[in-house]
Amino acid sequence: AQSVTQPDIHITVSEGASLELRCNYSYGATPYLFWYVQSPGQGLQLLLKYFSGDTLVQGIKGFEAEFKRSQSSFNLRKPSVHWSDAAEYFCAVAGRDDKIIFGKGTRLHILP
Amino acid sequence: DARVTQTPRHKVTEMGQEVTMRCQPILGHNTVFWYRQTMMQGLELLAYFRNRAPLDDSGMPKDRFSAEMPDATLATLKIQPSEPRDSAVYFCASGFMLGGQGGNTEAFFGQGTRLTVV
Numbered sequence: 001a002q003s004v005t006q007p008d009i010h011i012t013v014s015e016g017a018s019l020e021l022r023c024n025y026s027y028g029a030t031p032y033l034f035w036y037v038q039s040p041g042q043g044l045q046l047l048l049k050y051f052s053g054d055t056l057v058q059g060i061k062g063f064e065a066e067f068k069r070s071q072s073s074f075n076l077r078k079p080s081v082h083w084s085d086a087a088e089y090f091c092a093v094a095g096r097d098d099k100i101i102f103g104k105g106t107r108l109h110i111l112p
Numbered sequence: 113d114a115r116v117t118q119t120p121r122h123k124v125t126e127m128g129q130e131v132t133m134r135c136q137p138i139l140g141h142n143t144v145f146w147y148r149q150t151m152m153q154g155l156e157l158l159a160y161f162r163n164r165a166p167l168d169d170s171g172m173p174k175d176r177f178s179a180e181m182p183d184a185t186l187a188t189l190k191i192q193p194s195e196p197r198d199s200a201v202y203f204c205a206s207g208f209m210l211g212g213q214g215g216n217t218e219a220f221f222g223q224g225t226r227l228t229v230v
Contacts, residue, residue: 032217034218036221041223042223043116043203043205043221043222043223043224044203044205044221045221046218046219046220049217049218051217090154090155094217096211097167097168097211098143098160098162098207098209098211098217099157099160099167099168100145100157100205100217100219101157102147102154102155102157103154104153104154104155105154105155
């Protein structure tokens with residue numbers, strides 16, 4: 001069965017600084033990988049997804065993520081964060097059965 | 113603007129009462145998920161359906177929870193009897209998925225039902 005670990009519960013960065021959120025997954029074959037963002041009181045919005053091909057994936061709002069098979073990782077990055085990026089970020093993994101399993105999330109705080 | 117619609121958005125009920133949460137998936141989507149979100153456990157998959165048939169409901173407490181899709185436009189999640197530990201936000205999500213073929217796996221989320229059991 002697939003699983004996801006997000007090691008950081010909270011991350012604080014200054015506005016304008018770069019960001020990297022960590023995600024490690026467990027799955028026996030090539031996974032489908034996702035990053036979602038959740039603003040307070042809202043549902044989840046897809047930022048980006050990886051299915052196959054280029055291991056560097058571009059998403060919305062200036063985010064990107066890199067799939068590293070050797071490290072079972074799919075870290076999310078942004079070169080310069082904005083105050084509006086403050087939210088909770090979820091990494092997720094799915095297999096060929098389309099069963100999407102989420103990590104416990106990382107809450108991002110932005111310092112002005 | 114296609115979206116997943118969940119009703120009610122908020123529900124407060126007394127312990128022991130039956131609770132029904134409803135979800136209207138995006139038209140044309142064939143896969144529906146139910147998740148429960150709590151501070152302690154995060155987002156837990158309760159059940160998911162394809163073409164109205166349950167694929168996996170192993171995450172759902174069977175003694176009190178049930179999930180169904182009476183038709184392609186409605187998914188329901190029932191709790192009977194409800195308990196305080198069921199207090200959480202319940203999310204429905206839908207997508208058009210082909211069982212891992214073609215890279216269509218992508219779920220669109222509703223805004224959730226916040227359930228409080230007192």
